[in-house]
Amino acid sequence: MKIATWNVNSLKVRLPHLLQWLGENPVDVLCIQETKLTDDKFPEKEINEAGYQVVFTGQKTYNGVAILSRHPIADVVRNNPRFPDEQQRIIAATIEGMRVVCAYVPNGQSVGSDKYAYKLSWLAALRDWLAEEMQVHEQLALLGDYNIAPEDRDVHDPVAWAEQVHCSTPERAALNALVGLGLCDSFRLFEQPDKSYSWWDYRQLAFRRNCGLRIDHILLSPALAKRCVGCAIDRGPRKWEQPSDHAPVIATLN
DSSP states (O other): OEEEEEEOSOHHHHHHHHHHHHHHSOOSEEEEEOOOOOGGGOOHHHHHHTTOEEEEEOOSSSOOEEEEESSOOEEEEESOTTSOOSSOOEEEEEETTEEEEEEEOOOOOSTTSHHHHHHHHHHHHHHHHHHHHHHHOSSEEEEEEOOOOOSGGGBSOHHHHTTSTTTOHHHHHHHHHHHTTTOEEGGGGSOOOSSOOSEEOSSTTTTTTTOEEOOEEEEEOHHHHHHEEEEEEOOGGGGSSSOOSBOOEEEEEO
8 A cells, every 4th residue: 555645735736747646656545735725626526537535625725635545535534623723734534444644734934933833832732632543543644744854864954944944943842742652754764865855945946956855754653654665755746847846755555
């Protein structure tokens, strides 16, 4: 089984890319973020025709998440029941006995801002909710755009990014709190190329220069980590015309 995550940065714009990528990479489950669509505008028909069931929750212009699956989807939960929030950032479902949580972590804007404080409180609530979920679901995967680079090796220029948003100590501590639940970064279960990133700014030829951050992650519960036989970032779609600024991340489970 292959599970993947991809911040598509507007499904309206990137639907052709999504369908092309699924045609070339028929993963079992795909979590997408930043759909930026209200539910009535979601392209459910096109995704169904591509062979996927889909559940989603969205809002106009911002945020929005969805889970696509080649298998039946059950027990859908939208948003964190422990954190009332108008922003549509979480959707969870059970697929083939696995609890799949798709998350779009707040950006945080800048260290010390109101949006940064929201990000940290959002992450704390996510940790508390997942602690409960893991008591019920032995096989749990948290996929999404975390907007956090876990370590300096996940940053093209650690000095320039030191204590900036995405790389600050409190953000990394919040991510480590998720790991402290027993969740494992699937990407780091394996030897990986140096300078492996999943996001590159559109400006200053950042992708061409590989000036990026690894902020898109697949965290797995211990039972799923034992099944994981590979994890990779697919840089291919970032080279396409009018791409998302993120690349898909794929984990393979036996």
